[in-house]
Amino acid sequence: MKNNPRARVFISCGQQKGTDEVKIAHRISEKLEKMGFEPYIAVEEISLRGVKENIFQRLGESEYFIFIDFKRERLFKPKNGNFEDTGKHRGSLFSHQELAIATFLDIEALPFQEEGVKEGDGILKFIQANCIKFKDRHLLPDVIAEKVRERGWDPSWRNELLLERDDKDFEDKVYAGGIYKEGVARFYHIKVKNLHRQKIARNCIAYLEKIKNLSTDEEKSFELVEFKWKGVKTREVAIPPEKPRYLDAFHVYYHSPNIVHLGINRHLVDFSGYEPLYTLKGAGAFELTYVVFSENFSPARATFKLQVGERLDDIKFKKEEQRDVA
Helix, strand or coil: CCCCCCCEEEEEECCCCCCCHHHHHHHHHHHHHHCCCEEEECCCCCCHHHHHHHHHHHHHHCCEEEEEECCCCEEEEEECCEEEEEEEECCCHHHHHHHHHHHHCCCEEEEEEECCECCCCCCHHHHCCCCEEECCHHHHHHHHHHHHHHHCCCCCCCCCEEEECCCCCEEEEEECCCCCCCEEEEEEEEEEEECCCCCCEEEEEEEEEEEEECCCCEEECCCCCCECECCCCCCCEEECCCCEEEEEEEEEECCEEEEEEECECCCCCCCCCHHHHCEEECCEEEEEEEEEECCCCCCEEEEEEEEECCCHHHCEEEECCCCCCC
16 A cells, blocks of 8 residues: 655754754654654755755755744844844844745745744845744744644645556557557556646656666666657646546567567657667566656656566566665
């Protein structure tokens, strides 16, 4: 049984040493996780690579954003050659930078600001965010959970496309010639699901990026050719919110089940040299990595393990578990 997708919440808050901020951030994360979300606590990065690989990537993947502006240093202003106490504090510079990126990415946000922080400072002045004030830090996790419920944040969606399949995602078809050979063929499909609640995925195009022979460890990548979507001849398809479209991953003929014809769109191809490149002959085990590009979604990739024998029943085609990137 597949795990249901959970909406990702980026928690942007200060984690100043010698304070309770780290503990509070983890309490907020625990609250959100119990509500069904997948929270991520932003950690201040000290390198450009860390910012790019962690902060930027996590922000780009998040469905929701929580901004927490903790108090920092007291603010003074010059007056008559001296400095006068404004009675206000600056907020967290790092969190303001993350809020600016989230605003650019149009991520739905909930902003919170500790009492005493200068209002309308930094990016807040330009985006006209109405921050929710808080005084007691230890009550903040409960306040955030309450506001998340009031906003109607939904944990059961994601702003992404997902490639998956079940063992029953295949279909037999009888051909009498044409672009497919004469005979009965079995088409194995990949389900490409739009996990967004409202946004349609436009102009979705699919490719096979690489093949790895598990017996020899040989990895093969080649000139890309558009793959075919089930039931249509077009290069692109639209995928409605919370709905799937099916991709022709490959097909085999009943009379030669050990020859795999990968699912390039033969209605578009006019170069005969692609056919042998996109054919696997003989029994073996392979890893196939597919990618789907969309006009308004990030690229979606998945690797599937293909086992080919001498009989049709020997064919196994299953999605590999996603590996964590170090």
